[in-house]
Amino acid sequence: MPGPRTPLADSPHCLIVDDEPALRQLLVHLMCDVGFSCIEAGDGEEALAALARHEVTLVLSDLRMPKLDGLGLLAEIHRRSPDTAVVLITGVADVKIAVSALASGAMDYITKPFHVEEVRVRVEQAMERRRLILENRGYHERLREKVALQARRLEELFLASVQSLADALEVKDPYTRGHSERVSHYCGVLAREMGLSSELLRRIELGGHVHDIGKIGVREDVLNKPAKLTKEEYQHIMTHPMVGWKILAPLLADTPEALNIVRSHHERFDGRGIAMTSDRPYRLRLSMEEAIAEIVRCSGAQYDPAVVEAMMRAVDAGRLGLVKRAGVMEAA
Ligand SMILES: [Fe+2]
Structure with missing residues (x-):
């Protein structure tokens, strides 16, 4: 040749x-x-x-x-x-x-x-x-790269506005300060434990972060009432998942999983209505160990057993950020 x-x-x-x-x-x-x-x-x-x-x-x-x-x-x-x-x-x-x-x-x-x-x-x-x-x-x-860059920038701006919504809620409801971030963190740990894709994990973390946003629409005297709620007050506070869903629907149209978390985060796994809400000022705090025992007890009824199993694996492996101190589980 x-x-x-x-x-x-x-x-x-x-x-x-x-x-x-x-x-x-x-x-x-x-x-x-x-x-x-x-x-x-x-x-x-x-x-x-x-x-x-x-x-x-x-x-x-x-x-x-x-x-x-x-x-x-x-x-x-x-x-x-x-x-x-x-x-x-x-x-x-x-x-x-x-x-x-x-x-x-x-x-x-x-x-x-x-x-x-x-x-x-x-x-x-x-x-x-x-x-x-x-x-x-x-x-x-080059255009594709530019579009991807702008999409990332848009997402950053969007997350910043979501963060400011969450901040606004925490000002109004100091009792739940840090709550959204902890929920988001636990959601991420469980999603990873269940082997979900990184994109789905990101959406679930976002849902955890904003799940209580609807409390912005709850009257402050009800939100912070240091005593048992009346039936009317309870019904009022339990509008927050739907209120949150309405606030976020236009913002989270591309992440329906996050929206579902906001709308359904008080729903029971077995479809029998709303699950018990525990974040009340008057309620005595459960220890982490008691809380975990309660979740395991309600597996299959209030909670999805697959998620409860993932939680137990994460707890046993120390991946949930919990430590045992003198036989009692505490947040690390
Ligand atoms: Fe909630």
Whole structure:
């Protein structure tokens, strides 16, 4: 197999494939004249061997050849290095095939007999087309990067506004200070324990972070009442999941899992209505160990057993940020 005819390091490589040596030589001279480094091949198989050794910008190939013909070669080039421009050289009788080859990715075709000047012009056009295709792809890639960057920025701004909502709630309801962040943290630990995808985990953490936002709509005297709630007060406070859902629905349209957490975070696993709320100022605080025992006791009724199991694994492995002190579980 002859090597490149013009050993210029920076000139693009042109592979000339034709089973007629005289025609091949003519094309080699012509392409060297216009600044290519030329490689020759006598058929499609030789061409593929040459392509494996050289980085080729342009392939000028005969259509009818022994072994692998021009169409077979075109398909293979398209598969292996789609950025290589292929121009087919065809007999007049093969024009229909050549036109269909354009649909399969050929840049152009030249009919035999051809004029030298015609080959020059067609090759120039094919190279210009290739350049535009590559440039266009570059624009698309840069645009994609820019869109991804802006999406990240938007998400940061969005999270900042969610954070300020959560802050506003904590000002109004000091009893739950740090509560949203702890819930978000525990949600993340359990989601990871259950092997959920990182995207779903992120959405669940977000849901945990904003789950109580609706308490912004709860009267402060009810929110902070240091005594047992009346039935009316209880009903009022339990509007907060729906209020939160209404506040966040337009903001969290792309993360329905987070919205579901906000709307359903007091619902029982067994579908029997609302679960007991424990974050009341008058209620005596359970120790961490008592709280865990209560969750295990209510597994299958108030709580999803799969999540309770994940929680126990996380507790046993020390991944929930809890430590045992003198036999009692505490937040670390
Ligand atoms: Fe709540």
